[in-house]
């Protein structure tokens with residue numbers, strides 16, 4: 159069953175919308191979601207862990223702005239549960255991916271059919287923006303062969319736990335360099351529209367090149383947060399995930415998001431958060447205790 163939410167939002171140049179929907183769900187090892195040990199030992203600990211979390215959604219986002227429609231991440235596809243899906247990556251990656259994750263994705267939950275139901279064709283999309291190169295964020299790419307695909311150059315050059323054999327063979331994204339910004343919360347960013355209301359912001363930690371998409375509207379700000387954390391509780395309580403590439407970078411990213419939220423009404427939207435759509439619906443912004 160898919161969950162979809164469409165929220166009308168007002169941009170400076172006119173009306174727009176934020177759509178969020180699930181492309182299936184995934185269970186991960188408990189110690190993958192919540193780290194035990196340091197950045198190195200936490201990887202061993204989650205591999206040895208036998209306990210899985212509950213199913214978490216695999217979300218994607220669509221931003222309809224007067225300058226164009228942006229898709230943020232592409233979710234998972236139904237073939238992921240096929241026997242041998244990870245074989246091309248070699249025995250180690252095959253072992254880790256088949257033992258550490260349990261996916262549940264129906265074909266009609268994939269991003270292509272869902273975009274169509276919302277009234278968007280591939281050619282109506284201005285850009286697909288990838289927060290990072292993990293499978294459950296790029297595995298809907300095959301619907302976007304002719305679309306511009308944007309990714310932080312650093313993520314492209316230094317991905318972590320990447321599975322390049324599962325990229326579509328035509329995959330050659332537009333790599334962008336984020337610029338040092340005057341914004342005192344997120345040090346590096348890149349506007350995606352002329353007004354700067356939609357920005358790619360560098361939010362490293364989960365991977366060193368990880369980015370989020372920051373949306374500013376007259377009423378509310380939204381952070382399409384990728385995998386900064388798996389839920390809001392982890393951000394508020396400084397809890398790292400076992401899969402994070404750098405705990406140090408995660409710590410400063412958490413701090414930057416909390417500081418931003420102390421100055422702006424920010425709805426925090428990680429990709430695997432069961433509460434994300436409710437938060438959009440109810441305008442539930444992040445409270446941090448910071449002033």
Ligand SMILES: [Zn+2]
Pocket residue numbers: 290292364385
């Ligand atoms: Zn990830």
